[in-house]
Amino acid sequence: MNIGRWARLLLAAAPLLAGCGDFWQAPSGSSSTSFSLANSGNLALAPGATSGNTATITVTPGSSFSGTVALTCAVTTSISSAVSPATCSLSPTSLTLSASTAQSSTLTATTTSTTTTGAYNIAVTGTSGSVAQSTTVCVEVTSGSATCTSNAGSSGVFYVLNQTTDQIVALKIASGQLTTIGAVTPPSSPLAIAVAPNDKFLYVSTGLGIYLYNIGSTGALTLGNSSQAVSSEPAYTMQVDATNGWLVDAVSGVAQLNAVAISSSTGGLAAAGESEQHVALPSATPIQLAISPTDSSTCADCYVFVAMGSGGTEIVNFNPGNANPFGGTGNIALTNSSGGANTVAVDPTNRLLYVGESAALSATQSGGLRAFTIASGGVTPIASPYPSQGTGPSSILPSADGKYVYVANQSVSGSAYGNIASYSVATSGLTSVGSVAAGATGLIGLAEDSTSTFLLAVDFAGSPDLEAYTMSAGTLTSVLTSTTGTDPVGAAAIAAAP
Secondary structure: OOEEOOEEOOEOOOOOOOOOOHHHOOOOOOHHHOEEEEEOOOEEEOOOOOOOOEEEEEEEEOOOOOEEEEEEEEEEEOOOOOOOOOEEEEEOOEEEEOOOOOEEEEEEEEOOOOOOOEEEEEEEEEEEOOEEEEEEEEEEEOOOOOOOOOOOOOOOOEEEEEOOOOEEEEEEEEOOEEEEEEEEOOOOOEEEEEEOOOOOEEEEEEOOEEEEEEEOOOOOEEEOHHHOOOEOOOOOEEEEOOOOOEEEEEOOOOOEEEEEEEOOOOOOEOOOOOOOEEEEOOOOOOOEEEEOOOOOOOOOOOEEEEEOEOOOEEEEEEOOOOOOOEEEEEEEOOOOOOOEEEEEEEOOOOOEEEEEEEOOOOOOOOOEEEEEEEEOOEEEEOOOOEEOOOOOEEEEEEOOOOOEEEEEEOOOOOOOEEEEEEEEEEOOEEEEEEEEEEEEOOOEEEEEOOOOOEEEEEEOOOOOOEEEEEEEOOEEEEEEEEOOOOOOOOEEEEEEOO
């Protein structure tokens, strides 16, 4: 999945189609059997304050969740060499939930008159059985009137495709809290979403074709193009190129890559009656595509890469300056013919291609991450595949600075949950940084928000729908979990505004 700073999501968990294998089968799990945590907001207090130093932690069950949630807190980020650093406590430390009624606990941040001023992150974790969710409160200890603006953080706008409820939801994180900007219901069930690099348009693929939404100044969406489809293709995967001049898509069950010329100013067709351009693919099972993020009419090493499951990964030369942008093609064969190429992504500077394959390794966690250098003559593999640390890699996210790459695994052998693995990137290859647990074993989509504050992950199976992580030298720390609607929503895809 190519999700650089300028275009963040290309994929949706469309219904299983013949030839795709069971990798995309919707899992049986549901966020309704889990719960989510939220908090009342960040705190600002003077050292030693005994008032204004509490926040409410709300635990909301899914529609069928019942059980006891144990709550703990920890100061996870504090000032270096702090004197009398802030501490935390919760009351109560356990909540018994049933039906759909939310319950709350009070978080207290304790300081003394000698506590070093600055921002302290407090992570609150709720645990019930094997399920753990968390939320983070940032405490600004100050002798003035400043409010907490760091660590807990705020994000740019991002969009989540809730496939079960047929909605696209516009969201942002403000001071560590998830805020809903608005939601729209497309003319037909949504399949995939893609943000234009100029941040003016969101394209939504549906069973009736691809529709255009204008992005307002707040991130809110309004249906554009006179409510008419830009393309009749029910795209399974799609992306807008860096020039904002081409919408490239592929349809599951069709051995063909499509491109339609679009206007960078209106988002609609570049000319009335614009004809689509096509190039044949060797497989009718396109799963995910990625376009070189630096494509231009003078780029000699720009391509469209298409992961095609058992068909490997197709490489298509791409020149947006031509009337037909497609050129010659090539194919990257699978590491193991019994596996599948399920996800692709490109480094933000078009330096490296990443491919995620199942059955790439003989280890228990058999998923593999392959890396290739990109040049005008094609791609060259570097020492890979690297272990994806799961069996079903479903999404790849290179960081906006190109220093790290993250791989979401839909499935992990021996676990009921997926994970996200991190790697540092160097000219000689990749080095594992570690991994964190993700949601239930559903399709996990990734995006980096426009401020590079959060890595965002959505999970079709819920538990949770959305999880936000901070990124520090490739290490991920969960700071927020939330639903993205009235569960179960089937959060199938995420796209962050540039």
